[in-house]
Amino acid sequence: MTTTPLNQLLEKMFAGDARALARLMTLVERDGADVGTILQAISPKLGKAFTIGITGPPGAGKSSLVDQLTTLLRKAGKTVGIIGIDPSSPFTGGALLGDRIRMTQHFLDKGVFIRSMATRGSHGGLSRATKDVIKLMDAAGHDYVLVETVGVGQTELDVMGATDTVIVALVPEAGDGVQVMKAGLMEIADIFVVNKADRDGAPRMQTELALMLELKYSARHPEPGDPPMWKIPVLPTQAVNNIGIRELFQAIEEHHRFLQDTGELVRKRKTRRREELLSRVEYEARRRLTTRAQTDPALAQLLDAVSEGTTDAYSASMQILGSEVFRTA
Amino acid sequence: MTTTPLNQLLEKMFAGDARALARLMTLVERDGADVGTILQAISPKLGKAFTIGITGPPGAGKSSLVDQLTTLLRKAGKTVGIIGIDPSSPFTGGALLGDRIRMTQHFLDKGVFIRSMATRGSHGGLSRATKDVIKLMDAAGHDYVLVETVGVGQTELDVMGATDTVIVALVPEAGDGVQVMKAGLMEIADIFVVNKADRDGAPRMQTELALMLELKYSARHPEPGDPPMWKIPVLPTQAVNNIGIRELFQAIEEHHRFLQDTGELVRKRKTRRREELLSRVEYEARRRLTTRAQTDPALAQLLDAVSEGTTDAYSASMQILGSEVFRTA
Numbered sequence: 001m002t003t004t005p006l007n008q009l010l011e012k013m014f015a016g017d018a019r020a021l022a023r024l025m026t027l028v029e030r031d032g033a034d035v036g037t038i039l040q041a042i043s044p045k046l047g048k049a050f051t052i053g054i055t056g057p058p059g060a061g062k063s064s065l066v067d068q069l070t071t072l073l074r075k076a077g078k079t080v081g082i083i084g085i086d087p088s089s090p091f092t093g094g095a096l097l098g099d100r101i102r103m104t105q106h107f108l109d110k111g112v113f114i115r116s117m118a119t120r121g122s123h124g125g126l127s128r129a130t131k132d133v134i135k136l137m138d139a140a141g142h143d144y145v146l147v148e149t150v151g152v153g154q155t156e157l158d159v160m161g162a163t164d165t166v167i168v169a170l171v172p173e174a175g176d177g178v179q180v181m182k183a184g185l186m187e188i189a190d191i192f193v194v195n196k197a198d199r200d201g202a203p204r205m206q207t208e209l210a211l212m213l214e215l216k217y218s219a220r221h222p223e224p225g226d227p228p229m230w231k232i233p234v235l236p237t238q239a240v241n242n243i244g245i246r247e248l249f250q251a252i253e254e255h256h257r258f259l260q261d262t263g264e265l266v267r268k269r270k271t272r273r274r275e276e277l278l279s280r281v282e283y284e285a286r287r288r289l290t291t292r293a294q295t296d297p298a299l300a301q302l303l304d305a306v307s308e309g310t311t312d313a314y315s316a317s318m319q320i321l322g323s324e325v326f327r328t329a
Numbered sequence: 330m331t332t333t334p335l336n337q338l339l340e341k342m343f344a345g346d347a348r349a350l351a352r353l354m355t356l357v358e359r360d361g362a363d364v365g366t367i368l369q370a371i372s373p374k375l376g377k378a379f380t381i382g383i384t385g386p387p388g389a390g391k392s393s394l395v396d397q398l399t400t401l402l403r404k405a406g407k408t409v410g411i412i413g414i415d416p417s418s419p420f421t422g423g424a425l426l427g428d429r430i431r432m433t434q435h436f437l438d439k440g441v442f443i444r445s446m447a448t449r450g451s452h453g454g455l456s457r458a459t460k461d462v463i464k465l466m467d468a469a470g471h472d473y474v475l476v477e478t479v480g481v482g483q484t485e486l487d488v489m490g491a492t493d494t495v496i497v498a499l500v501p502e503a504g505d506g507v508q509v510m511k512a513g514l515m516e517i518a519d520i521f522v523v524n525k526a527d528r529d530g531a532p533r534m535q536t537e538l539a540l541m542l543e544l545k546y547s548a549r550h551p552e553p554g555d556p557p558m559w560k561i562p563v564l565p566t567q568a569v570n571n572i573g574i575r576e577l578f579q580a581i582e583e584h585h586r587f588l589q590d591t592g593e594l595v596r597k598r599k600t601r602r603r604e605e606l607l608s609r610v611e612y613e614a615r616r617r618l619t620t621r622a623q624t625d626p627a628l629a630q631l632l633d634a635v636s637e638g639t640t641d642a643y644s645a646s647m648q649i650l651g652s653e654v655f656r657t658a
Contacts, residue, residue, distance in 0.1 A: 036643050043641035270636040277635045280646040281618060282611035288650065289610060306606045307599040312372035314365045317609040321617065326650045 006034055010041050013140050018113055021140045025115060028132040031125065039132065042139035047269065049081070049138035050256055051145040053163035055156055056185070060169040061195040062148050064239035065248070070106055072249055073144055079111040081137030081145040085130060085159060113137065127158040128283055131276060134162060160188050162272060164265060165255045167248070169193045170209075172201030186212070189232055191251050197236035197244065209234045228262040230255065288326050299325065335363055339370050342469050347442055350469045354444060357461040360454065368461065371468035376598065378410070378467035379585055380474040382492035384485055384514070389498040390524040391477050393568035394577070399435055401578055402473055408440040410466030410474040414459060414488060442466065456487040457612055460605060463491060489517050491601060493594060494584045496577070498522045499538075501530030515541070518561055520580050526565035526573065538563045557591040559584065617655050628654065 004012075004023075012020035027034045052069075054062050063084070070080050106112040115137075117130055130147070137145045147163055149156040160166045168189035192213075194206050213232050222229070233251050237244030259265035293299045302319065305311035333341075333352075341349035356363045381398075383391050392413070399409050435441040444466075446459055459476070466474045476492055478485040489495045497518035521542075523535050542561050549558070562580050566573030588594035622628045631648065634640035 036647065039641050039643040043638070047638060269638070273638055273642060274632060274636045277632065277642040277645050277649075278615050278618065280642050281649055282615055284646050284650055285614045285655075286607050286611055289607065303603060303606065307603045309372070309376060309598070309602055312368050313602060313606040313609050314368040316606050317613050318365065320606075320610055321613055321655045326614075326655060 006037055007041075010038070013136070014045070016141060018110070021113060021136060022115075024136055025133050028136060029117070029129045031129070035132070039135070042135055045139040046135055047138070049134075049142050049145045050165075051134060051138075051147065051163040052252060053147045053149070053160040053166040054169060055149045055160055055166065055188070056169035056193075057171075058150055059173070060171045061237075061239045062150070062169050065167070065169055065193065065195065065237065065245075066146050066148050067106070068239050068242050068245040069146060069249060069252075070112060071242075072245055074106075074109060074111055078143040079141065080106075080113075081134075081140070081142040082106075082112065082114045083130060083133055083137070083145065083147045084114070084116045085126070085147070085149040085156065113140070113142065125283075127155045127162075128279060130159050131162045157188060161275070164259060164268065165190045165252055167191045167193055167252075169195050170205065171196045172199045172205050186216070190230060190255050191248070192232060192234040193237050193244075193248060194234065195237050195239055197238055202236060206234050206236060227264060227267070228258075230258050230264075285326055289320065292325055296325075335366055336370075339367070342465070343374070345470060347439070350442060350465060351444075353465055354462050357465060358446070358458045360458065364461070368464070371464055374468040375464055376467070378463075378471050378474045379494075380463060380467075380476065380492040381581060382476045382478070382489040382495040383498060384478045384489055384495065384517070385498035385522075386500075387479055388502070389500045390566075390568045391479070391498050394496070394498055394522065394524065394566065394574075395475050395477050396435070397568050397571050397574040398475060398578060399441060400571075401574055403435075403438060403440055407472040408470065409435075409442075410463075410469070410471040411435075411441065411443045412459060412462055412466070412474065412476045413443070413445045414455070414476070414478040414485065442469070442471065454612075456484045456491075457608060459488050460491045486517060490604070493588060493597065494519045494581055496520045496522055496581075498524050499534065500525045501528045501534050515545070519559060519584050520577070521561060521563040522566050522573075522577060523563065524566045524568055526567055531565060535563050535565060556593060556596070557587075559587050559593075614655055618649065621654055625654075 004020075006027075009020045009024055013024055024038055028038060054065055056062055066082060066084075070082065073080050106114065115133060117126065117133065134145055134147065145163075147159060149159055166188050168185045168191070170185075170192065172194070192209050194202050194209070196202065197206075213234070217229070217231070220229070235244060235248055235251060237248060239245065256265075259268065289299075293303050299320075302311065302316055306313050306316045333349075335356075338349045338353055342353055353367060357367060383394055385391055395411060395413075399411065402409050435443065444462060446455065446462065463474055463476065474492075476488060478488055495517050497514045497520070499514075499521065501523070521538050523531050523538070525531065526535075542563070546558070546560070551558070564573060564577055564580060566577060568574065585594075588597065618628075622632050628649075631640065631645055635642050635645045
C-alpha cells in the first residue's frame, strides 16, 4: 500500500473515489491515530444519506432483501452503500460472504459500494467501527446506506440504533410471536417483513404480528408531548422472486416522510450523536487505561492487585477515575 | 422498608440471612451510593462459590436443567444460588417467571436462594448488576451459583464470561450445527447439552455437534505454552424426566477439576476481575459525564454541540478525557 497522505485520501473520497473510501474504512476499522482526523474531516458532510438497517434471524433472506432493494434504488438513480456484519465464527470467518455471492451483479456497479465487517475480536469495537463506516458511506455521498446484521445481540441492536429505518425480516419458521418479543425485535422494528411469504405459516405469522402490534398500540396511554406514533406495517415478501419489494420500498419512503414531517429524524439523529459521544468516551477511557498500564508501574500494580483479588474493582475504578490516567492520549 | 444500617445488613448477610441478602441485591441493582461500600466489604469473602452458567435458545429447557441440578446439589448437601436473567419484553416483563413456577419446590428450601433479574432499561447496567449479584451469592456462602440466560446477546455472553463453567443447552429444533456456530455459542460452551433427547433429530444433533468439535480440535496447532485443552462433552438429557442430570453434574465436576488442576480457574478469574475493572471504569466514566453535564454549563454546551452535529464526537471525547470531568464522583 502506498502511503497517500490522509488529506489526499479524504479529497479523493469526497470526489467519489471508491478505493480511497475503502482505504479510509480500513483506517477507521483499525482505530489508529488517523481516526480523529478522518472523523473531524467528514463531520460537516454528514446527514445526507438515509440509512436503513435490516436484521432478523439467520435464514430470513436478509441478503436477498438487500439485493432487491439495491436493484430498485439503482433503477431510481440512487447510489447505495451496503454494510454486512458477519457473525463471528471460529471456523467460517466469512460464512455470510457466501450468501452475498448473488450480490455479484452489484460489484461491477459504480453506484454501489459493498463492505463486509467481521464481528470477531471486538469489545464494543465492532459497533463503533460500523457506525464510523456508515459515516464514511454518508460522507462519500451515497444516497442510501443499507446495513445488514444477523440476530439481536447487543452489537446488532446497537448498530440498528444507528440507522434511520429498521426493517426486521422474519420467516414463518422463525417461531411464534412470543419469541419475537423475547428477542427484543419488537422494540426496534419500524417495518416488519414476513419473507418467504409463500411458505406454510406465513399468513398466520403476519396475522400474529399484526395482532401483537395492535395490542401494543392499545396498551399505550398517550400523553400530550409524547412523540407521534408510527404504525409499524407488516409486509409479505418473496425476496428471491422480487415479490413485495416495491411495497417494501414504499413503506420505507413513508417512514422516511413520517420521520421528517414529525421532527423525529432530527430528534433521533441528535440522540444518536450524543450516544456516540458517550460510547466513544467509554471506549477511549478503556483504551487509555490499558495502554498507560503498559508504561506506568503504579497503574500496572493497581491492575494486578485487582486481578489477584486483593483490591476490589470498585475501589480501584474510583482511584483511577480520580487520577490523571485519562488526561493524555 | 426500615433503614437497617449497611454494616448490619452486611453482617446479617454473612451470617446467612436471606432477607439481608435480597436487600443488598436490590441496593446493588439500583447502583446507588452504597455499592462501593458493599463491594469493598464482600471483596475478601469472594471466590469460594463455583459458578455455572446455563444458556441457550428459548425453549431449550434451561429452567428444567437448573431445577434438576439444584435438586441434585441439595441432595449432596450443597447450598445453591440461582440467578435468572429475564429477556426484555415490552408486554410480558416477567415472561420467564412463568417457567420458574416449577421451581416452587425450592422456594421453601433455605439452602436455595432464587433471584430474577430483568434486562430492561440497561446500558451495560444489567451485566454489571448481574456480576455483582453473583458476588453477593458467593459472599453469602453459597457453594454453587447457577446463572440462567436466554440467547447470545452481548449481555448474555458477558454474563456467561463471569461464570466458571458454561453449559449450552440446545434442543433438536434449534437448527443445524452451522447456526450454533453463527450464534457464537461454540466459543463459550464448556459443556453441550442436547436436551429433550427423546425427540426426533436429537441423535443427529449430538453427532453433528461432536463432529464440529472434532473439526475444531483438528484445526488447532498447539504451541508450547498454550493453555491446556478441555474436550467439550456433548451430553443428552431429558431434564423434565430427570434423565442425564447425574452425568451432566459429573461433567461439571470434571470441568471444575480440570480448571483447578491446570491453573485455568485461577487464570480465568484473574482475567475476569481485570475485565470487571475496565467495565466499571467505562460505566462510571459515562455516569459521571452525564451527571456532571446536568450542573456544568460548559460541558452541557459541548454535549449539545455534539447532539446538533456542529462538533464531532471524536473531538469532543478527546476534550472531555483531557479535562477534569471524571475527577470527582
